[in-house]
Amino acid sequence: LPEQEAFDIEYWLLEEAKLQRMPKPKSLAGRVALVTGGAGGIGSATAERYLQDGACVMLADINDEALASTLDILSGQFGSDVVRQVNMDVTNENAVTTAYAEIAVEFGGVDILVSNAGIASSAPVEDTSLDLWNKNMDILSTGYFLVSREAFKVMRVQDMGGAIIFVASKNGLAASLNASAYCTAKASEIHLARCLALEGAEVGIRVNVVNPDAVLRGSKIWEGDWLEQRAGTYGTDKDGLEEMYRKRSMLKRSVLPEDIAEAAYFFAADTSAKSTGNIINVDAGNVQAFTR
Numbered sequence: 001l002p003e004q005e006a007f008d009i010e011y012w013l014l015e016e017a018k019l020q021r022m023p024k025p026k027s028l029a030g031r032v033a034l035v036t037g038g039a040g041g042i043g044s045a046t047a048e049r050y051l052q053d054g055a056c057v058m059l060a061d062i063n064d065e066a067l068a069s070t071l072d073i074l075s076g077q078f079g080s081d082v083v084r085q086v087n088m089d090v091t092n093e094n095a096v097t098t099a100y101a102e103i104a105v106e107f108g109g110v111d112i113l114v115s116n117a118g119i120a121s122s123a124p125v126e127d128t129s130l131d132l133w134n135k136n137m138d139i140l141s142t143g144y145f146l147v148s149r150e151a152f153k154v155m156r157v158q159d160m161g162g163a164i165i166f167v168a169s170k171n172g173l174a175a176s177l178n179a180s181a182y183c184t185a186k187a188s189e190i191h192l193a194r195c196l197a198l199e200g201a202e203v204g205i206r207v208n209v210v211n212p213d214a215v216l217r218g219s220k221i222w223e224g225d226w227l228e229q230r231a232g233t234y235g236t237d238k239d240g241l242e243e244m245y246r247k248r249s250m251l252k253r254s255v256l257p258e259d260i261a262e263a264a265y266f267f268a269a270d271t272s273a274k275s276t277g278n279i280i281n282v283d284a285g286n287v288q289a290f291t292r
């Protein structure tokens with residue numbers, strides 16, 4: 001190439017690179033988010049919040065039926081080109097890697113990971129079988145590790161930083177009666193987030209935690225054995241439990257999936273650019289209150 005032309009090309013490439021590195025506007029436009037447990041109550045509310053702000057969203061879940069119906073609703077609202085679904089069991093290493101490959105094909109990468117897929121299953125310690133203990137650890141602790149490890153790999157290659165949000169639980173900070181397996185698994189998510197925040201800081205990957213208190217409405221967790229177990233522990237039904245959580249909170253309000261989505265939005269957006277390794281408790285003031 002003639003000297004001037006080579007110089008022009010080099011200059012143009014540098015300008016392009018600079019443009020790519022410029023701070024993005026305070027919205028999620030142009031970002032790609034992967035939401036695990038995206039077919040569930042908190043996951044789908046978070047996906048909807050991100051889509052409202054211009055992100056593309058990949059919903060990942062093991063429940064194909066629920067995935068299809070969530071996809072149907074969200075693509076009806078926002079268009080089928082900005083939201084897709086992938087079957088991903090977060091406990092299966094190969095399934096996680098394959099799903100990330102699929103996201104690369106569909107959307108070209110991942111800027112935001114919401115690790116949210118979960119269950120709630122527990123019992124008094126003497127009735128906690130090894131299977132029950134391992135189930136909590138596999139999905140909540142190992143699952144969060146596997147999806148984050150893959151996110152780190154992708155985000156490092158993209159070299160554009162990234163945001164990882166863990167939907168953990170108030171129960172990862174405070175003990176809950178007859179729920180040692182769930183509480184311990186959730187505590188490990190929170191500490192994993194702190195460790196990853198430290199590692200990610202070097203490459204602009206922020207890792208933060210949203211801790212919901214009980215979200216009874218819209219959550220499938222509160223339809224299964226967790227509801228039965230909590231109802232047994234506190235001697236009341238679903239409405240009674242919601243009332244109990246509401247009453248013992250400082251604000252005397254119930255927490256909804258949309259409330260968790262809003263906190264997950266804050267940690268995804270550039271408004272939280274200087275937050276990492278942090279926690280927001282979305283609990284109506286329950287964690288800090290001694291009112292029970």
Ligand code: NAD
Nearest residue numbers: 037040041042062063089090117118169214215219220221
């Ligand atoms: P949900 O049951 O409505 O959604 C959870 C989703 O995760 C479901 O769609 C389920 O199919 C999916 N999932 C389960 N195992 C999976 C796996 N191995 N791989 C991929 N997907 C899997 O429940 P939710 O209330 O929306 O819960 C979301 C997260 O919030 C969970 O991590 C839960 O522990 C946490 N959380 C919930 C509450 C609450 O009261 N609802 C409180 C604190 C924390």
